[in-house]
Amino acid sequence: MVKKEYSKLKALSDIASIDIDLPFETILQNILRITCVGMNANSGTMMLFEGDEKVLKMVASYGLPYNYIELVNEAREKAGVTLTSSPSGVVLETGKYYLVPNVYEEPRARPWMHLAKISGILSQIFTPMKRGSEVIGLLNIYMAVPYQFTEEEIDFVMIAASQASSVVQNARLCSHLRDKILDLTDYKENLELNLKRSETRYKEIFENAHDSMYTYDINGYFLDVNKTGLEAFGCSREELIGTHVSKWLTPESFKLFLDLVSKIYKGEKLQQPVMIEVICKNGEHRWGEIRISLIKEGDKVIGTHGITRDVTDKIRLEQQLIEYHKKLEKSYEELKETDRIKTEFISIITHELLTPLTSIKGFTELLFDGTSGQINEEQRKSLEIIKRNSDRLIRLIRELLDVSNLDKNKLGLQFELVSMNDIISRAIMDIHPQSKTKEISIIQNIPQFPHIWGDKEKLMQVITNLLANAIKFTLPGGMIKITGYEDVNGLNICVTDTGIGIPPDKVDRIFDRFYQIDSSNNRRYGGMGLGLSICKSVLEKHYGSIRARSSGKGSTFHIILPKLVSQSGRILTTDR
Ligand code: ADP
Numbered sequence: 001m002v003k004k005e006y007s008k009l010k011a012l013s014d015i016a017s018i019d020i021d022l023p024f025e026t027i028l029q030n031i032l033r034i035t036c037v038g039m040n041a042n043s044g045t046m047m048l049f050e051g052d053e054k055v056l057k058m059v060a061s062y063g064l065p066y067n068y069i070e071l072v073n074e075a076r077e078k079a080g081v082t083l084t085s086s087p088s089g090v091v092l093e094t095g096k097y098y099l100v101p102n103v104y105e106e107p108r109a110r111p112w113m114h115l116a117k118i119s120g121i122l123s124q125i126f127t128p129m130k131r132g133s134e135v136i137g138l139l140n141i142y143m144a145v146p147y148q149f150t151e152e153e154i155d156f157v158m159i160a161a162s163q164a165s166s167v168v169q170n171a172r173l174c175s176h177l178r179d180k181i182l183d184l185t186d187y188k189e190n191l192e193l194n195l196k197r198s199e200t201r202y203k204e205i206f207e208n209a210h211d212s213m214y215t216y217d218i219n220g221y222f223l224d225v226n227k228t229g230l231e232a233f234g235c236s237r238e239e240l241i242g243t244h245v246s247k248w249l250t251p252e253s254f255k256l257f258l259d260l261v262s263k264i265y266k267g268e269k270l271q272q273p274v275m276i277e278v279i280c281k282n283g284e285h286r287w288g289e290i291r292i293s294l295i296k297e298g299d300k301v302i303g304t305h306g307i308t309r310d311v312t313d314k315i316r317l318e319q320q321l322i323e324y325h326k327k328l329e330k331s332y333e334e335l336k337e338t339d340r341i342k343t344e345f346i347s348i349i350t351h352e353l354l355t356p357l358t359s360i361k362g363f364t365e366l367l368f369d370g371t372s373g374q375i376n377e378e379q380r381k382s383l384e385i386i387k388r389n390s391d392r393l394i395r396l397i398r399e400l401l402d403v404s405n406l407d408k409n410k411l412g413l414q415f416e417l418v419s420m421n422d423i424i425s426r427a428i429m430d431i432h433p434q435s436k437t438k439e440i441s442i443i444q445n446i447p448q449f450p451h452i453w454g455d456k457e458k459l460m461q462v463i464t465n466l467l468a469n470a471i472k473f474t475l476p477g478g479m480i481k482i483t484g485y486e487d488v489n490g491l492n493i494c495v496t497d498t499g500i501g502i503p504p505d506k507v508d509r510i511f512d513r514f515y516q517i518d519s520s521n522n523r524r525y526g527g528m529g530l531g532l533s534i535c536k537s538v539l540e541k542h543y544g545s546i547r548a549r550s551s552g553k554g555s556t557f558h559i560i561l562p563k564l565v566s567q568s569g570r571i572l573t574t575d576r
Contacts, residue, residue, distance in 0.1 A: 008156045011038030015163040020171040027171050028060035031164040035139060036062050038160065039153060042120060042144040045069075047088060048129075048137035048168065056083045056092075056137075063142075064119050071115055079111035086112065088138050091126045095135060097154060100124040102146055123147035127157045129165035139164050212288065212308040215295060220245045220261075223303060232288070232310055235281040250277040250285070260292055261304060273309070286312040339407070346404040350397045357397065361390040392526060399530040403513065406537050413455040413541055420449045420491055420561065423456065424482060427463040431471065438476045442467070446484040449491050453564055458538045462546075465531040466495040466557050472527070473555070474499035490544070490562040502550040510548060511536045 014034045018027055028046050036044045043063030050057050061068045076083060083089075087108045090098045100106045101123055103116040109124075116122070123143040128135045139161040149157075206213055212229035216222055222241050225233075233240060233248060246254045253276040263270055273289035280286060288308035295303040366372055368383045375383065405411045428442055435442055463482075470480045478498040485492050502510060506517050516529040532546075539546050544561040 008038050008152075011035065012156075012159055012163055015160060015167060018167050020167065020174045022171075024171055024175060025060065027167060029062065031139070031160075031167060032060050032062040035157065035160040035164070036141060038156060039141050041141045043142045045072075045140045045142075046129075046137060046164070047083065047140070049135075056088070058083065059137075068115070068119060072112060075111050075115060081111055087124065087126050088140070091128050091138055092135055095128055095130070095133065097128065097158060098126040099149060099154075100126070101148065120144040123149070125149050125154065125157055127154075127161040129161045129168065131165055131169060136165055137168065209307075212306075212310065214306045214308075215303055216245055216306065217303045218301060228310075229308070232278065232286060232308070233280050234284070239281065248278055248280075250279060253277045257290070260290075264292060264294060264304070265301070275311070276308070278308075286310060287315040288312075343404050343407050346400050350401045350404070354394065354397050354401075357390055357394055361387065361394065364390065396528060399528065399534060402534045403530055406534070411458070411537070411541065413458060413538075415453055415455055417451045417564075418454045418456045418459060419451050420459070420484075420493065421446055423460050424463055424484075424493070427460055427467055428482070430464060431467045434468065434471050435480070438471060438474070438478075440471055440474055440476065440478050440480060442480045442482065444482050446482065446493070447486065449484065449486065450563060452491060452542075452561055454542050454561070455538075459542070459561075462535045462538055462559070463493070463495075465535055466559075469531065469557075470495055470497035470499060470555075473497065486563075489560050491560070493559045493561070494556050495559075496554060496556040498554045501552050502548060502555050504550070507548050507550060511546070 011034050015031055018030050018034075020027065022030075028048075032044050032046050036042070041063075043061070045058055045062075045064070045068075046060040047056055048059045049055065050059070058069045058072055065071070072083075084092055085108065087098045087100055087106065089108070100109060103109045103113065103121055103124060109116065119142075121142040122145055124140060126138055126140045129137040129139055139157065141157055206224075206226050209226055209228060212232045213226040214222060214229055215224040221244055225237065225240050230237060230240065240248075245257060249257060256274055256276060260270065260272075260274055272291045274291075276288055276290050278286045278288055288310050290306055290308045292304050292306045294301050295305050364383055364386045367375060368380065368387060402411065424444065424446055428444060431442070467480065467482070474480065474497045480498075481494075481496045483494050483496070502517065509515050510517065511532050512529075513533040514529040515533075516527070536546050539559060539561070542561055544559065546560075547558045549556045549558065
């Protein structure tokens with residue numbers, strides 16, 4: 001008796017000490033085996049409510065054919081009943097054990113009767129496995145002979161079922177926890193992977209950024225730097241890491257940097273970026289716009305992060321521009337002074353020359369007229385040469401005077417109503433001796449033009465100058481045509497010659513001051529390259545224009561002079 005009691009107690013203790021780390025099926029098998037052995041029973045089964053649906057399933061068998069559970073399920077399906085329609089249903093209803101002294105006399109066992117027969121089952125005890133008042137499964141023990149279960153045996157199975165219930169629950173909890181731990185491990189691994197990826201991505205961005213990027217510790221020592229940063233300093237990583245930021249900045253920039261850092265530490269609002277001057281390893285100075293931010297671990301500041309954009313090229317360009325501007329200003333001042341001296345010089349010289357020349361010309365004319373006595377042919381010729389040359393000189397001096405007056409804006413135009421027809425006729429008449437000498441014919445075809453508002457003398461000078469040039473640059477026997485027409489632009493006057501022509505690329509330049517196509521012409525034809533520039537200025541002061549055209553042989557100078565316009569915009573055709 002004592003031995004029997006001992007083996008039951010041992011069985012209960014064995015159930016309680018089943019290793020719940022074992023696979024769940026093995027745990028169930030062990031419970032069943034220990035209980036059956038403790039009861040001296042032939043076989044047994046265990047049923048549990050499983051899944052979210054809480055369906056009662058047979059989960060373990062002992063001492064029965066290996067496919068017993070399969071056969072039970074087949075039989076249940078064939079009979080179209082649930083497992084709870086077996087005696088186990090009574091246990092679920094009452095929450096108490098249920099005895100089947102003889103399977104063959106138990107109507108609830110009918111669907112499985114044939115299985116009892118082949119498995120050698122005759123008597124059965126069905127006991128509930130409980131968690132509190134809830135039945136979580138059944139522990140069933142089968143005898144191969146007709147058997148009357150004693151009170152102690154029933155108590156033992158009940159206690160074994162209760163122990164089994166705890167073990168099952170603990171094992172389930174353990175398996176649940178294990179799943180959770182596995183999930184957490186997966187989660188952690190995922191996190192670590194993502195962290196690694198983020199770190200790699202950050203490193204890539206950091207390394208390949210176009211701007212220099214640095215990290216400093218709280219004392220201002222370099223902790224890290226990217227490729228661009230090293231290029232900016234012109235040093236290796238080893239030469240920079242661990243050095244103090246003050247080593248790489250000018251004293252003023254270091255002060256600025258400290259100020260920036262202290263403000264950012266205090267949480268003050270910052271005006272970023274700030275311009276700093278960096279001293280590179282080779283002593284070269286570079287400029288950068290820096291932005292800094294704090295690096296924190298939780299609430300603790302562990303350093304600063306700086307991003308610098310190199311603006312050296314911009315700064316150098318600005319400096320060059322300032323210098324260039326200063327030089328330009330200086331040159332402009334020098335030029336202004338030179339110009340003032342030149343204008344003053346021209347005006348002095350011209351006055352100094354013009355006065356004696358005018359008297360030379362006057363006295364020559366007196367001698368030429370015979371007022372001071374008869375002159376012979378030879379003297380007449382000599383006087384003619386003096387007269388012609390003093391005329392030429394006076395013309396040149398007048399041109400110089402005009403230029404100087406134009407510069408001083410003191411051309412002193414006398415505006416009045418003038419007739420271009422009269423001006424052209426007079427100019428042709430005046431130039432006649434020269435054209436005659438070179439046997440150049442001047443053909444005039446000018447319609448009757450309306451009067452215009454202009455300076456008679458200056459307009460006369462323009463036409464004379466064009467005619468004089470035409471004669472000058474045309475071979476003897478050539479021809480000059482002076483034609484005109486009126487259109488919306490005003491009075492159009494063209495002076496065309498059959499002379500040497502003007503190369504196309506020089507056509508616009510001939511209006512520049514002192515410009516001559518071939519300076520050797522200066523000797524051959526005379527002149528200083530001022531006539532056309534004066535013509536242009538005079539015409540512009542009349543709101544007119546002048547253009548030259550040349551097809552290689554001969555040239556045409558085209559003048560446009562605006563007509564009189566009333567305030568209402570109507571063209572005034574003032575009577576001639
Ligand atoms: P210049 O007193 O030297 O003639 P201009 O200003 O009147 O100065 O003319 C400038 C230059 O334009 C001349 O030296 C000459 O080379 C060219 N030029 C002017 N008129 C003519 C023309 N009718 N035919 C060819 N070349 C001309």
